[in-house]
Amino acid sequence: MNQLRAIFFDIDDTLYSTSEFSELARSASLDAMIEAGLNMSKDQLQEELDEVINEFTSNYEHHFDKLLLRIPKKHYKGINPSIIIAAGVMAYHETKSTRLFPYEDAIEALRLLSTKTDLLLGVITEGLEVKQAEKLVRMRITQYLSPSAIFISNQIGISKPNPKIYQRACSDLNLRPAETMYVGDNPLYDVDPPNRIGMITVRVRRGGKYHGVEGKTAPAREVQNFWDLLDYLRQDYGIEV
Ligand SMILES: [Mg+2]
Numbered sequence: 001m002n003q004l005r006a007i008f009f010d011i012d013d014t015l016y017s018t019s020e021f022s023e024l025a026r027s028a029s030l031d032a033m034i035e036a037g038l039n040m041s042k043d044q045l046q047e048e049l050d051e052v053i054n055e056f057t058s059n060y061e062h063h064f065d066k067l068l069l070r071i072p073k074k075h076y077k078g079i080n081p082s083i084i085i086a087a088g089v090m091a092y093h094e095t096k097s098t099r100l101f102p103y104e105d106a107i108e109a110l111r112l113l114s115t116k117t118d119l120l121l122g123v124i125t126e127g128l129e130v131k132q133a134e135k136l137v138r139m140r141i142t143q144y145l146s147p148s149a150i151f152i153s154n155q156i157g158i159s160k161p162n163p164k165i166y167q168r169a170c171s172d173l174n175l176r177p178a179e180t181m182y183v184g185d186n187p188l189y190d191v192d193p194p195n196r197i198g199m200i201t202v203r204v205r206r207g208g209k210y211h212g213v214e215g216k217t218a219p220a221r222e223v224q225n226f227w228d229l230l231d232y233l234r235q236d237y238g239i240e241v
Pocket residue numbers: 010011012013014184185186
């Protein structure tokens with residue numbers, strides 16, 4: 001049986017449903033902006049916001065500012081646009097505190113693995129440093145992770161799908177890729193690159209925007225949730241929790 005020493009996890013649409021959360025948060029923001037005096041239908045605003053996100057990426061931090069810039073001023077006549085933007089931003093943050101939760105099986109699996117095994121648990125994630133770190137803190141999962149095993153692309157200057165981000169995580173922790181596992185939802189970012197350096201890859205396929213996407217290489221195992229992952233660890237690595 002192969003020795004497994006570490007498991008790294010993706011965050012978005014792996015530890016929590018990013019797609020579902022973003023939809024809720026954006027919807028709450030648009031309602032709040034309308035409430036603050038933006039006179040336009042929610043459908044139209046939604047369409048425009050989707051374009052902003054596509055054009056400036058989901059990591060961009062001023063979506064609502066850009067959204068208002070694109071809308072003719074007659075739709076918020078007499079109202080300071082900053083008030084409308086602030087209303088949107090506030091609603092987004094409020095949704096974070098009420099609706100940003102990890103999948104129940106994810107948190108339970110992390111808890112079990114951290115308390116009942118010697119595995120080193122970490123995160124390798126694509127995104128802005130404080131934004132990704134905030135997700136970990138809000139989900140209250142840092143207690144289960146090794147503090148030196150959190151790797152955020154923007155913080156180390158290497159982005160997925162460059163396999164170097166995975167290489168860096170392994171070398172920083174003195175691990176051979178073959179004794180590490182990566183668990184993620186996007187086959188192009190989370191399976192192909194770590195496969196290339198010889199990590200063991202697990203694809204979580206439970207929804208999200210990459211659900212139907214196929215990569216160039218197959219993961220070692222495909223799972224629907226973290227209970228399946230625990231089964232796999234028991235069957236193939238003799239790890240009992
Ligand atoms: Mg993901």
